[in-house]
Amino acid sequence: MGKKAVHFGAGNIGRGFVAEFLHKSGYEVVFADVMESIIGALQRQSSYKVVEVGADGEHEYTISNYRAINSKENEAQVVEEIASADLVTCAVGPNILKFIAPVIAKGIEARTSGAPLAVIACENAIGATDTLAGFIKDEKNTPKDRLATIDQRATFANSAIDRIVPAQDNQSLDVKIEQFYDWVIEVTPFKGGQHPPIQGVKFVETLDPYIERKLFTVNTGHATAAYFGYVRGHHTVNEALDDPEIKQMVKRVLAETSRLIVAKHEFSEQEQGEYARKIIKRISNPHLEDLVERVGREPMRKLSRKERFINPASQLVERGERVDALLGAIEATLLFQNVEGDKESAELAKILKQFSAKDATARITGLETDHPLFGLVEKVVLKVQEGSSSRLTPPLHSSAEANFYQRTISNALESVHSKDRSKIMNYVPRFERVL
Ligand SMILES: NC(=O)c1ccc[n+]([C@@H]2O[C@H](COP(=O)([O-])OP(=O)(O)OC[C@H]3O[C@@H](n4cnc5c(N)ncnc54)[C@H](O)[C@@H]3O)[C@@H](O)[C@H]2O)c1
Numbered sequence: 053m054g055k056k057a058v059h060f061g062a063g064n065i066g067r068g069f070v071a072e073f074l075h076k077s078g079y080e081v082v083f084a085d086v087m088e089s090i091i092g093a094l095q096r097q098s099s100y101k102v103v104e105v106g107a108d109g110e111h112e113y114t115i116s117n118y119r120a121i122n123s124k125e126n127e128a129q130v131v132e133e134i135a136s137a138d139l140v141t142c143a144v145g146p147n148i149l150k151f152i153a154p155v156i157a158k159g160i161e162a163r164t165s166g167a168p169l170a171v172i173a174c175e176n177a178i179g180a181t182d183t184l185a186g187f188i189k190d191e192k193n194t195p196k197d198r199l200a201t202i203d204q205r206a207t208f209a210n211s212a213i214d215r216i217v218p219a220q221d222n223q224s225l226d227v228k229i230e231q232f233y234d235w236v237i238e239v240t241p242f243k244g245g246q247h248p249p250i251q252g253v254k255f256v257e258t259l260d261p262y263i264e265r266k267l268f269t270v271n272t273g274h275a276t277a278a279y280f281g282y283v284r285g286h287h288t289v290n291e292a293l294d295d296p297e298i299k300q301m302v303k304r305v306l307a308e309t310s311r312l313i314v315a316k317h318e319f320s321e322q323e324q325g326e327y328a329r330k331i332i333k334r335i336s337n338p339h340l341e342d343l344v345e346r347v348g349r350e351p352m353r354k355l356s357r358k359e360r361f362i363n364p365a366s367q368l369v370e371r372g373e374r375v376d377a378l379l380g381a382i383e384a385t386l387l388f389q390n391v392e393g394d395k396e397s398a399e400l401a402k403i404l405k406q407f408s409a410k411d412a413t414a415r416i417t418g419l420e421t422d423h424p425l426f427g428l429v430e431k432v433v434l435k436v437q438e439g440s441s442s443r444l445t446p447p448l449h450s451s452a453e454a455n456f457y458q459r460t461i462s463n464a465l466e467s468v469h470s471k472d473r474s475k476i477m478n479y480v481p482r483f484e485r486v487l
């Protein structure tokens with residue numbers, strides 16, 4: 053029998069990157085998702101395309117040999133698939149792991165023979181598989197008397213996954229994706245190093261250096277560009293990076309996080325410098341049209357303790373380093389409020405309005421009040437609460453202002469002409485500023 057993988061989350065990275073690698077490695081992929089529009093389309097269509105965009109043009113790859121199940125409506129079917137699968141992967145977002153854990157636990161429980169199921173979470177978070185495993189092993193999901201033997205039925209391995217997949221046209225299953233990729237999985241949890249065969253993946257003994265380098269360089273830089281871009285009315289991340297001040301800010305932020313990466317892990321200064329420069333080039337790719345709202349999504353998650361800003365900043369401060377640029381990026385993140393379709397940005401606005409700077413800092417970041425970073429972030433929070441973040445939101449005067457208004461209006465008109473209503477919503481916050 054061929055190899056089978058059950059993949060939770062048939063969204064951008066799931067359909068685009070994970071499925072491509074699994075397909076190339078000979079797996080049948082069973083997608084499990086709660087969004088009927090995607091599942092229905094995958095059930096109707098026997099293949100779709102992954103379109104890689106790079107400096108040398110576009111390359112297409114066809115994905116087939118998959119099935120799809122609506123996991124909200126057909127849980128029993130997903131359990132049955134997991135019971136006979138070789139691999140479970142997911143790319144649903146770190147906050148969703150707790151919701152997919154019960155069905156994975158049932159699938160693991162239903163396994164009666166064979167090698168342990170490999171479980172690999174492909175999320176932007178440190179220890180995402182550990183988090184998922186924690187939920188699976190919770191007594192609500194796995195009976196206490198079965199815990200001692202769960203390792204015979206499942207192996208849990210963390211991973212770091214890197215490939216930019218912008219928001220897609222919802223009308224099609226095809227996925228536009230950058231050419232670059234990097235997927236690293238820890239090998240140590242697999243007995244005898246017998247990891248699942250996935251072509252193109254780098255298997256390493258220790259994942260920490262790779263996930264920290266990825267999250268604190270790619271994602272810290274990406275988010276910095278997105279939040280400053282949003283504040284200044286830019287539409288996409290590459291447009292934001294065309295703004296020399298924003299580019300400079302991204303470079304300064306990456307200089308700070310690079311100091312941590314080099315000091316802590318075995319990457320040389322030169323290696324890390326090249327890595328950071330490559331990231332700036334990747335996120336400046338004009339062919340990706342990656343919206344600042346996608347990259348900035350869920351600001352509460354991004355401002356949390358183990359994430360891309362507070363985590364490196366806290367470690368740097370503990371080492372006696374300055375974090376001025378990171379504090380600037382945190383300030384820009386705090387301005388990502390009430391963004392259409394982003395519940396966390398509304399929650400952020402509410403917390404900033406309702407609580408004192410100290411309480412808001414604690415709630416948003418999860419930082420310990422006696423941590424040396426706490427007071428620095430509290431000052432930034434207060435500044436945002438007092439509305440004195442003018443350094444970041446310079447009044448858009450003269451030609452900059454005119455360009456901003458003109459672009460907002462012409463982009464919205466373009467969407468009206470192309471009848472793409474979903475895109476029009478992207479311009480609503482900008483109109484609020486225009487009007
Ligand atoms: N897009 C990228 O560039 C990229 C790159 C690397 C890593 N990631 C990470 O991958 C994860 C997914 O990101 P994305 O960009 O693909 O997001 P996405 O929103 O495109 O996809 C997420 C999918 O998960 C589905 N989902 C939500 N709840 C579910 C549930 N309970 N059960 C099953 N499916 C569920 C959604 O319907 C959606 O289709 C995130 O952790 C992200 O950080 C994204």
Ligand SMILES: O=P(O)(O)OC[C@@H](O)[C@@H](O)[C@H](O)[C@H](O)CO
Pocket residue numbers: 176213214215216217270271274275346347348349350
């Ligand atoms: O997915 P998030 O929300 O954690 O972060 C947004 C982007 O930075 C992210 O999706 C990148 O595109 C990706 O991590 C590149 O590998």
